[in-house]
Amino acid sequence: MRGALEAMTRGAGPALASTLGLLLLWQALAMATAGAWILASPLAVLDWAAERAGLLTRATAVTLGAAAQGFLWGNLAAMLLALVSVLVPRSERVLSALSLLAFCLPLVATGPILRVLYGPGTGPQVTLAALACCYTTHVALLVGLRAAPPGWLDLIRSYGRGRVTALLQVRAMAALPYLAAGLQIAAPAAILGAMVGEFTGAERGLGVLILRTLRGLDVAGTWAIGGIAAAAAIAAHAAVGALARRVTRAPPPVILAVAPPRPGRGPLARLAGAAGLILLVLALWWAAMEAAGLPAFFAKRPGDVWAYLATGPAAGLHRAQLLGALGQTLAIALPGYLAGLALGVGIAAALVLAPRVAGVAMPLAIALRSIPILATAPLIVLALGRGAAGGIAIVAAMIFFPTLVACLQGMRQTPAAVTDIFDSYGAPRLTRLIHAQAPAMLPAFFASARMAVPAAILAATTAEWLATGRGLGALMATVASTSDYGMLWSATALIASVAMLAWAGLARIERAVLARAAPEQLS
Amino acid sequence: MADTPPEVVCRDLACRFGELEVLAPLDLTFAAGQTTALVGPSGCGKSTLLRLVAGLETPSAGAVRIGGQSPSAVQRQGDLAIAFQEAALLPWRSLRGNVRLALRLARRPDDPAAVDRLIDLVGLTGFGEARPAELSGGMRQRATIARCLVTEPALLLLDEPFGAVDELTRLRLNLDLPRLWQARGTTTLLVTHSVSEAVLLADRILVFSDRPARVVADIPVDLPQPRAAAVTESLPYRRLVARVSDALGGGGGRLAAE
Ligand SMILES: Nc1ncnc2c1ncn2[C@@H]1O[C@H](COP(=O)(O)OP(=O)(O)O)[C@@H](O)[C@H]1O
Numbered sequence: 044m045r046g047a048l049e050a051m052t053r054g055a056g057p058a059l060a061s062t063l064g065l066l067l068l069w070q071a072l073a074m075a076t077a078g079a080w081i082l083a084s085p086l087a088v089l090d091w092a093a094e095r096a097g098l099l100t101r102a103t104a105v106t107l108g109a110a111a112q113g114f115l116w117g118n119l120a121a122m123l124l125a126l127v128s129v130l131v132p133r134s135e136r137v138l139s140a141l142s143l144l145a146f147c148l149p150l151v152a153t154g155p156i157l158r159v160l161y162g163p164g165t166g167p168q169v170t171l172a173a174l175a176c177c178y179t180t181h182v183a184l185l186v187g188l189r190a191a192p193p194g195w196l197d198l199i200r201s202y203g204r205g206r207v208t209a210l211l212q213v214r215a216m217a218a219l220p221y222l223a224a225g226l227q228i229a230a231p232a233a234i235l236g237a238m239v240g241e242f243t244g245a246e247r248g249l250g251v252l253i254l255r256t257l258r259g260l261d262v263a264g265t266w267a268i269g270g271i272a273a274a275a276a277i278a279a280h281a282a283v284g285a286l287a288r289r290v291t292r293a294p295p296p297v298i299l300a301v302a303p304p305r306p307g308r309g310p311l312a313r314l315a316g317a318a319g320l321i322l323l324v325l326a327l328w329w330a331a332m333e334a335a336g337l338p339a340f341f342a343k344r345p346g347d348v349w350a351y352l353a354t355g356p357a358a359g360l361h362r363a364q365l366l367g368a369l370g371q372t373l374a375i376a377l378p379g380y381l382a383g384l385a386l387g388v389g390i391a392a393a394l395v396l397a398p399r400v401a402g403v404a405m406p407l408a409i410a411l412r413s414i415p416i417l418a419t420a421p422l423i424v425l426a427l428g429r430g431a432a433g434g435i436a437i438v439a440a441m442i443f444f445p446t447l448v449a450c451l452q453g454m455r456q457t458p459a460a461v462t463d464i465f466d467s468y469g470a471p472r473l474t475r476l477i478h479a480q481a482p483a484m485l486p487a488f489f490a491s492a493r494m495a496v497p498a499a500i501l502a503a504t505t506a507e508w509l510a511t512g513r514g515l516g517a518l519m520a521t522v523a524s525t526s527d528y529g530m531l532w533s534a535t536a537l538i539a540s541v542a543m544l545a546w547a548g549l550a551r552i553e554r555a556v557l558a559r560a561a562p563e564q565l566s
Numbered sequence: 567m568a569d570t571p572p573e574v575v576c577r578d579l580a581c582r583f584g585e586l587e588v589l590a591p592l593d594l595t596f597a598a599g600q601t602t603a604l605v606g607p608s609g610c611g612k613s614t615l616l617r618l619v620a621g622l623e624t625p626s627a628g629a630v631r632i633g634g635q636s637p638s639a640v641q642r643q644g645d646l647a648i649a650f651q652e653a654a655l656l657p658w659r660s661l662r663g664n665v666r667l668a669l670r671l672a673r674r675p676d677d678p679a680a681v682d683r684l685i686d687l688v689g690l691t692g693f694g695e696a697r698p699a700e701l702s703g704g705m706r707q708r709a710t711i712a713r714c715l716v717t718e719p720a721l722l723l724l725d726e727p728f729g730a731v732d733e734l735t736r737l738r739l740n741l742d743l744p745r746l747w748q749a750r751g752t753t754t755l756l757v758t759h760s761v762s763e764a765v766l767l768a769d770r771i772l773v774f775s776d777r778p779a780r781v782v783a784d785i786p787v788d789l790p791q792p793r794a795a796a797v798t799e800s801l802p803y804r805r806l807v808a809r810v811s812d813a814l815g816g817g818g819g820r821l822a823a824e
């Protein structure tokens with residue numbers, strides 16, 4: 044307890060100093076750029092917030108309430124999925140694919156659909172928050188449930204006990220640190236999901252306020268609400284972390300380093316698996332709409348989407364519209380994605396070459412990773428304008444921090460004995476980086492690159508929705524207001540498919556690279 | 567079955583992992599109540615043999631019968647205990663908690679007094695509440711032995727149980743622990759790297775060849791039981807050590823560790 048307190052106060056000194064420094068810098072910058080409609084000074088922001096304390100408190104409560112509900116449901120679903128996967132191993136492949144699909148759903152298109160399905164209220168925000176945290180927790184938990192050394196499970200088996208005992212006595216406990224790490228990532232994700240839900244037509248909440256200030260060119264307001272959202276996310280991240288440290292003794296594991304799923308046997312088996320999955324998803328989609336008895340006007344079935352895009356009267360027009368928008372979105376998402384990855388890897392490498400800086404930068408990066416960059420997207424729009432640059436910057440920022448943290452953590456996995464050998468020959472840091480730390484980083488890098496695919500699409504489409512007025516995001520904003528549900532559903536299906544394909548393609552590259560560079564990582 | 571120790575019979579027992587043939591068909595019988603030491607070069611398949619007997623590995627051919635029953639039937643009765651090369655202690659349980667877990671898994675009534683007695687016997691008095699991470703490698707291995715013995719199994723399978731124990735403690739354990747299972751007449755299979763340990767503990771020593779393992783020597787150990795430290799000074803003991811070492815194809819009392 045005392046140790047923890049000391050560690051906290053030790054960390055608090057520099058943190059306080061750097062926060063103060065940042066605030067001063069911010070104030071100075073704001074004063075220098077006054078009149079450019081970009082940066083509000085901290086004092087102006089504080090002033091704005093103080094005048095509307097009541098409104099802001101209510102909006103924050105609404106958003107956090109929706110985020111908390113989504114956090115609960117999403118994580119419960121994740122736990123259930125992971126539990127079933129472990130108890131019925133044959134179900135794992137399908138359950139993981141479904142969970143990934145939910146993660147790949149484009150929130151800007153699902154948001155308006157959920158809005159009409161739920162009617163008024165917080166239903167969409169809660170659902171989007173749940174969708175935003177289910178997959179990451181699911182993956183973390185799966186890794187954790189499998190993290191138990193085989194010897195522990197053999198012990199259980201040697202007394203003739205089965206999977207349930209193994210789960211209760213060994214796997215559940217061994218998975219706790221992983222669950223904690225997953226929940227910590229999920230907390231800010233839930234806030235982000237709730238805010239995107241609010242972007243797409245809620246009545247109250249921080250997301251609604253930030254849209255209003257952004258459209259009204261209210262710079263101080265945009266900064267105030269962006270700041271509140273960021274602070275809430277950091278606080279949620281820290282609170283879940285503190286709670287986790289009380290429950291588990293083990294240090295947080297690096298859960299990003301997950302080997303990609305093993306491909307099916309031959310190309311034919313893989314094709315059959317993919318076809319089976321697509322059929323299953325279509326069947327589930329159709330059955331859900333039928334079971335709920337939802338009218339086909341806004342609750343489109345797979346057949347409706349097919350007609351809308353392929354056989355219907357204006358199908359050609361619809362296709363051109365959708366694919367054109369997709370092209371525009373990819374023109375933002377792809378460069379942003381690559382830039383974010385490159386920056387993350389580059390800065391991680393630079394930090395490893397300068398270990399003193401890394402000691403300071405790592406906690407900062409972890410804290411910044413917890414900010415839902417997207418919730419602060421309006422700030423980037425203010426700063427970089429409504430053109431492609433702003434969109435690309437948002438995508439890159441969204442991907443940069445998780446990649447940086449994953450790469451730094453990955454490089455830390457380099458066995459000390461290996462780095463010691465390099466040091467014992469007095470090898471330069473660069474040599475050590477290239478031959479020891481970079482290969483150790485690869486699995487974490489790839490895992491994070493895969494997770495970044497849906498994130499990049501989410502960031503690009505949200506930026507388009509909020510600001511740039513082009514691409515799928517803008518198209519969704521338009522068709523949501525004109526109740527063109529055929530387009531909303533088509534876009535959802537198309538974007539989710541593109542994201543899944545990109546994810547699978549990356550997994551293949553990953554396996555090929557790891558097979559050469561780090562074969563021990565492939566189980 | 568717990569009252570009378572079982573005879574263990576391996577009939578045409580073979581095991582392969584993919585292309586790798588680890589055990590060529592083996593016919594072995596381990597007499598009830600005897601301690602048999604298995605020695606052989608690293609990687610020849612000793613651990614695999616033990617895991618087959620424990621029912622943790624499926625033979626590619628042949629079968630294991632323990633007192634006429636299958637390994638899984640014996641598992642379910644909690645009559646079998648295996649200590650692995652690496653101590654498989656659950657890190658979130660105390661030493662005492664780990665030992666008690668065996669009682670629970672074997673569906674035996676909880677018996678705190680017996681748990682503490684065994685912790686004392688393996689020389690870990692006062693460490694009952696310690697977590698595995700707080701124990702040295704040798705202490706963890708001793709804890710595993712306490713866990714194996716607490717259920718009073720009819721068949722005891724020990725895979726290099728004293729590998730990480732320092733030489734002095736090892737000799738003490740070699741002299742003390744066998745009394746526990748020999749008094750009950752437990753059938754014991756012991757894999758060891760140490761020829762002197764094999765001679766000191768076993769009633770019979772099987773020397774295996776390189777993979778796929780075959781028995782190259784089957785040496786009865788006719789030293790009187792129970793054995794004391796003095797026995798290591800005796801001529802018959804030294805002769806046996808020399809015989810086993812010869813069969814292994816090298817001098818010295820101990821094989822290189824893997
Ligand atoms: N689960 C397994 N899968 C593949 N190979 C294995 C497995 N278990 C053991 N082996 C291989 O079988 C051989 C014998 O292993 P083992 O029985 O542990 O040898 P020993 O205990 O005699 O040193 C080794 O070459 C080992 O690599």
Ligand SMILES: [Mg+2]
Nearest residue numbers: 612613614651
């Ligand atoms: Mg072995």
